[in-house]
Amino acid sequence: MSGLPDASIACAARLDFRAGKAQPTSGVAPGFTQCNMISLPKDWAWDFLLYAQRNPRPCPVLDVSEPGSHETVLAPGADLRTDLPLYRIWRDGELVEEVADATQAWTEHPDLVSFLIGCSFTFETPMMMAGIGVRHIEQGSNVPMYLTQIACRPAGRLHGNLVVSMRPIPADRVSEAVIISGRTPAVHGAPVHVGAPEALGISDLSRPEFGDAVEIRPGEVPVFWACGVTPQAALMASRPPFAITHAPGHMFITDIPDTRWQV
Amino acid sequence: MSGLPDASIACAARLDFRAGKAQPTSGVAPGFTQCNMISLPKDWAWDFLLYAQRNPRPCPVLDVSEPGSHETVLAPGADLRTDLPLYRIWRDGELVEEVADATQAWTEHPDLVSFLIGCSFTFETPMMMAGIGVRHIEQGSNVPMYLTQIACRPAGRLHGNLVVSMRPIPADRVSEAVIISGRTPAVHGAPVHVGAPEALGISDLSRPEFGDAVEIRPGEVPVFWACGVTPQAALMASRPPFAITHAPGHMFITDIPDTRWQV
Numbered sequence: 104m105s106g107l108p109d110a111s112i113a114c115a116a117r118l119d120f121r122a123g124k125a126q127p128t129s130g131v132a133p134g135f136t137q138c139n140m141i142s143l144p145k146d147w148a149w150d151f152l153l154y155a156q157r158n159p160r161p162c163p164v165l166d167v168s169e170p171g172s173h174e175t176v177l178a179p180g181a182d183l184r185t186d187l188p189l190y191r192i193w194r195d196g197e198l199v200e201e202v203a204d205a206t207q208a209w210t211e212h213p214d215l216v217s218f219l220i221g222c223s224f225t226f227e228t229p230m231m232m233a234g235i236g237v238r239h240i241e242q243g244s245n246v247p248m249y250l251t252q253i254a255c256r257p258a259g260r261l262h263g264n265l266v267v268s269m270r271p272i273p274a275d276r277v278s279e280a281v282i283i284s285g286r287t288p289a290v291h292g293a294p295v296h297v298g299a300p301e302a303l304g305i306s307d308l309s310r311p312e313f314g315d316a317v318e319i320r321p322g323e324v325p326v327f328w329a330c331g332v333t334p335q336a337a338l339m340a341s342r343p344p345f346a347i348t349h350a351p352g353h354m355f356i357t358d359i360p361d362t363r364w365q366v
Numbered sequence: 367m368s369g370l371p372d373a374s375i376a377c378a379a380r381l382d383f384r385a386g387k388a389q390p391t392s393g394v395a396p397g398f399t400q401c402n403m404i405s406l407p408k409d410w411a412w413d414f415l416l417y418a419q420r421n422p423r424p425c426p427v428l429d430v431s432e433p434g435s436h437e438t439v440l441a442p443g444a445d446l447r448t449d450l451p452l453y454r455i456w457r458d459g460e461l462v463e464e465v466a467d468a469t470q471a472w473t474e475h476p477d478l479v480s481f482l483i484g485c486s487f488t489f490e491t492p493m494m495m496a497g498i499g500v501r502h503i504e505q506g507s508n509v510p511m512y513l514t515q516i517a518c519r520p521a522g523r524l525h526g527n528l529v530v531s532m533r534p535i536p537a538d539r540v541s542e543a544v545i546i547s548g549r550t551p552a553v554h555g556a557p558v559h560v561g562a563p564e565a566l567g568i569s570d571l572s573r574p575e576f577g578d579a580v581e582i583r584p585g586e587v588p589v590f591w592a593c594g595v596t597p598q599a600a601l602m603a604s605r606p607p608f609a610i611t612h613a614p615g616h617m618f619i620t621d622i623p624d625t626r627w628q629v
Contacts, residue, residue: 152415167420285629288629366549366551366555366556
């Protein structure tokens with residue numbers, strides 16, 4: 104690549120989603136930071152921001168909107184109500200609906216605070232540029248995500264377990280995958296766990312709680328990164344009255360180049 | 367060094383401060399993370415945590431206490447009311463007192479929330495181990511800190527300018543100082559500014575707003591890191607009714623090894 108990546112591809116993707124297109128975003132607008140989203144009534148915002156501070160690996164907060172605002176500094180002109188490909192609506196900790204447009208849901212709570220959280224898709228581009236294949240992109244599917252038995256540190260009324268994403272990595276490239284992803288701690292950073300899924304409480308890699316299973320080939324090791332779906336596990340465990348989130352793997356695409364997060 | 371550093375030296379330093387000793391902490395308990403502190407009434411906690419999220423370079427939050435608690439996971443058994451060497455008491459944005467024991471001040475607000483924020487002293491140890499001298503430690507003085515003309519991103523009622531710490535670095539070691547400090551983004555990370563103090567609005571390096579001036583020798587460049595005194599500049603600009611902070615350079619010493627923050 105020469106120069107900065109062209110932000111118009113991020114904007115074009117958001118406009119497609121605004122028009123109703125619903126697809127997982129891994130591999131879309133490569134080079135631009137993608138975000139998890141969770142929008143909560145103002146009354147729950149302190150608990151959530153504290154939960155994120157106490158669990159920075161799964162919940163690296165990249166921006167927080169003003170109450171009732173649908174805007175973010177990460178993508179001026181974007182509308183958080185419509186520009187993600189797929190949303191989830193939550194009531195009392197239950198997933199009640201998936202919608203491609205959350206405008207109607209947003210009207211229920213005029214004081215929603217939206218949190219945009221770094222996404223591991225951000226380091227998939229440099230991994231691929233280093234020649235490390237990303238299986239779910241190769242397969243054209245969503246990344247597999249698993250609910251672990253690892254408890255996050257609670258904050259106020261919020262508690263729940265860690266969710267991880269998994270990518271199978273050839274054993275001789277694991278170190279490189281660790282180093283490349285470790286350069287971007289603001290988007291989950293290095294893996295939290297390499298191999299030994301049973302130690303996370305994962306009994307069957309072919310049955311992820313979120314996203315799609317992927318093939319694991321001989322000589323590959325399942326590598327686990329902290330995942331921004333962790334807040335959705337907290338919703339299920341803690342049951343706030345209302346929330347809007349992205350659907351797992353269906354992220355908000357920002358105008359921020361991935362390289363911004365490299366240390 | 368072999369093995370983990372001995373946490374008893376961090377505890378011993380805190381007990382000295384609890385007994386009344388008041389001194390700058392740069393160079394004390396080397397290898398253990400030091401923290402800036404700001405304690406605010408619960409009513410201001412959301413604004414501050416959001417301010418920190420929006421200004422992560424000067425305000426990397428390492429822990430947040432429960433309202434009214436004097437405890438932190440960063441140093442079990444420590445007492446935030448007594449275990450810093452010197453505190454500042456603020457009323458309506460005015461510094462009204464410096465005390466070695468903040469117990470009395472703490473009784474005024476039973477709901478104080480304490481924020482512990484990473485400190486650049488943390489990367490002084492690896493800099494010195496790499497043979498890069500740290501002038502204020504060599505001089506036995508406090509680090510010089512300057513209030514810049516760079517506005518932080520506001521949050522709620524909080525606004526103010528960036529404060530930076532400065533270390534003179536030989537021109538041929540600046541790159542190394544950048545790389546070493548850049549490895550620890552949770553404790554301010556890489557410099558925000560190298561040379562050209564006038565571009566920060568600093569007209570006279572010999573007159574820091576906080577701490578002590580240090581000698582700058584021929585061939586050395588003033589290098590500026592984001593500083594955890596930035597919240598005190600926000601107090602002065604935003605005038606919350608009450609706050610307790612550390613005195614600049616007089617930090618809270620935790621039991622956490624510096625290496626924890628390396629990426």
